[in-house]
Amino acid sequence: MKKPILYILLGLLTSFSAHASENAQLTNETRGAIKALGSELKATLQSAMKSEGPLKAIAVCNVKAPELAKKVSTEKGMEVGRTSLKTRNELNAPDPWELSVLEQFEHRKADGEPVNRIEYSEVTTHNGNRVFRYMKAIPTDDVCLMCHGKQIAEPVSAELKKLYPNDRATGFSKGDIRGAFTVIKILE
Ligand code: HEC
Secondary structure (H helix, E strand, O other): OOHHHHHHHHHHHHHHHHHHHHHHHHHHHHHHHHHHHHHHHHHHHHHHHHHHHHHHHHHHHHHHHHHHHHHHHHHHOOEEEEEOOOOOOHHHOOOHHHHHHHHHHHHHHHOOOOHHHOEEEEEEEEOOEEEEEEEEEEEOOHHHHHHHOOOOOOOHHHHHHHHOOOOOOOOOOOOOEEEEEEEEEEOO
């Protein structure tokens, strides 16, 4: 083999593994941020459901969830949000990249992968920036069904309809993918 070709191959290999390790490091960092947000959200929701009931707990999802996401975003220097194939709040609607990842997640679930382990990351471009993007599936648990399940009792149902006239986030069962956390970090 001619030397220049060898050098090119070596160069490619080195840059490939450098990217792979950059991706792995970013994935680890992002998992931490998502874990913090996920457990804070769940704890806040559960305590509100217990102390004030589901009607008041709507405010936790309505107001607290975006607040907490903003807090974590600022702390971690990345943009953190939630999205879904069936959104309640249109502001959470997926962009084309998120849509294809959410569809990929449904295929992986259908192939038997446990929902709580489904995640995906990629270094790509977004709005002209080189970015790291990460998504992690959010499983539907019992506690979610009161507001996202097949039968939503009054007065919760009426309140949800009032706040979200275009609500598509109902009809879920335990174990379904309710949506996903989604993260964008701008790279140098
Ligand atoms: C008390 C009612 C209530 C419960 C219980 C609840 N949610 Fe929600 N959920 C909402 C509301 C309200 C929104 C819209 C939030 C917003 O405006 O951003 C929402 C939005 C979401 C979103 C963002 C995507 C979208 O549809 O707009 C996800 C993901 C989500 N919920 C997952 C869950 C999961 C998982 C659980 C159970 C652990 C859960 N929710 C329990 C009321 C609830």
